[in-house]
Amino acid sequence: MKKKQNRMWITWENQRRNRSLSEKTGFILNELISDRGRILRYFLLSFRTYSLIRSNNPSVVVCQNPSVVLVIVCALLKSFFGYKFIVDCHNSGLYPKEGRYNILNRIAIFVNSHADAVIVSNEMLKEDFKHLFKSILVIPDPLPNREHFYDNELGSPIKERRWRSDPRVKFLYVCSWAEDEPYEEVLNAFIDISESKVSCYVTGDFHRKVAEIPENENIIFTGFLSDTDYHDLIISCDAMIVLTRRNDCLTCGAYEALAECKPSIFSDTAIMRNTFGTGFLYSEPFKEDILKNVLLLAEDVSVFYPRIVESRNEFQVNFQKNLVKFEDEVSR
Incomplete structure (x- = not known):
């Protein structure tokens, strides 16, 4: 799909799903990466996210969860810049740490509930969470192909x-x-x-x-x-x-x-x-x-x-x- 300048997809990590889905949906992907320690990384990436949104003034922002901190930052900035806010939870954004800790599950639900819509990977997750969010969209991972979703690294002879x-x-x-x-x-x-x-x-x-x-x-x-x-x-x-x-x-x-x-x-x-x-x-x-x-x-x-x-x-x-x-x- 042709990319639209007023649509932004933001992630704080390199992940194939972000690359493939942003391409399929026509969003401009912004991979903001830092190798600093956790606290400093959160501070730097939060500032870069703010600067990115302020300079581009998007009408729609999709961000990846995890990171929970990224979702919080985008939710807060939505109040100032007025964009439509969508969170791609896939699976782990709904069940952090594989769902082992009830308090983390509750935090994830609370944070995601500030989005206008939540993306999940399958219909079963939609059924489980449909009563908790304003809107839930189901989009599985696109099927990968050699041209778009694998890095062109040199292989072995x-x-x-x-x-x-x-x-x-x-x-x-x-x-x-x-x-x-x-x-x-x-x-x-x-x-x-x-x-x-x-x-x-x-x-x-x-x-x-x-x-x-x-x-x-x-x-x-x-x-x-x-x-x-x-x-x-x-x-x-x-x-x-x-x-x-x-x-x-x-x-x-x-x-x-x-x-x-x-x-x-x-x-x-x-x-x-x-x-x-x-x-x-x-x-x-x-x-x-x-x-x-x-x-x-x-x-x-x-x-x-x-x-x-x-x-x-x-x-x-x-x-x-x-x-x-x-x-x-x-x-x-």
């Missing part, structure tokens, strides 16, 4: 991308080694596979989480990958695994799998099923269920493609409908 020459059925396990990810269950599932026709490429920095790397020919730890190598691995793999123990989480890897129509194993939660549809396999975060689905995909991944293509088309149609609703809200 082709000969070093070992997945290119791997003749086995290649699984990509998208893992950040976070507490909510059942990585031990996934690794144990592949350790239990005796067949040599299957391999699993595991992303992320595993050193702090895995004391002893399992010596298994089925498992390859990639370590940190550049965007170029990571996207190449997505394209080259036969199937993907993206799992979390969180019931309210839409994972970036699932969007990437849908974008490339990769047969995948996702978490068996209502939010994942409702967002990504049929064609994918959904698993509990336990070795037995993961192993069952891995073997099912390994038999013949091609049978899953047609329904995944349909799911991607349905996602794109619904995404455009949600953008129309967003534009209606912004234009009021």
Whole structure:
């Protein structure tokens, strides 16, 4: 969408969702970043936010939550500059610290309630919070593509991308080694596979989480990958695994799998099923269920493609409908 000068999207961190959604909605993205200590960073970024809004006098401001401090600053400045104020809460802006602390959840609701509208990532969150805010809009993450949503970093030489020459059925396990990810269950599932026709490429920095790397020919730890190598691995793999123990989480890897129509194993939660549809396999975060689905995909991944293509088309149609609703809200 063509960007409009009187529309501003403000964030205090680098995040793909901000870049992709601001582009899709025609907002000018302002990434205000500082590496100073917390208190000084809040002060500097608050002043830069004020200066930015004062010099541009926008009619609409969208800001990301988190940061709660950014939302407070934009809410206060709205009183002086009179713009329409929208907060993109996605998921974590409604459940800070993964919702573990009730007082933080209440603070988030109070702060977000000062916006004219709140953006969430799915219909289930809208149902949960619709009685608390003036208006709630549903916009999931746009599907990523190589041209817009991955940095153009230099990748490894082709000969070093070992997945290119791997003749086995290649699984990509998208893992950040976070507490909510059942990585031990996934690794144990592949350790239990005796067949040599299957391999699993595991992303992320595993050193702090895995004391002893399992010596298994089925498992390859990639370590940190550049965007170029990571996207190449997505394209080259036969199937993907993206799992979390969180019931309210839409994972970036699932969007990437849908974008490339990769047969995948996702978490068996209502939010994942409702967002990504049929064609994918959904698993509990336990070795037995993961192993069952891995073997099912390994038999013949091609049978899953047609329904995944349909799911991607349905996602794109619904995404455009949600953008129309967003534009209606912004234009009021």
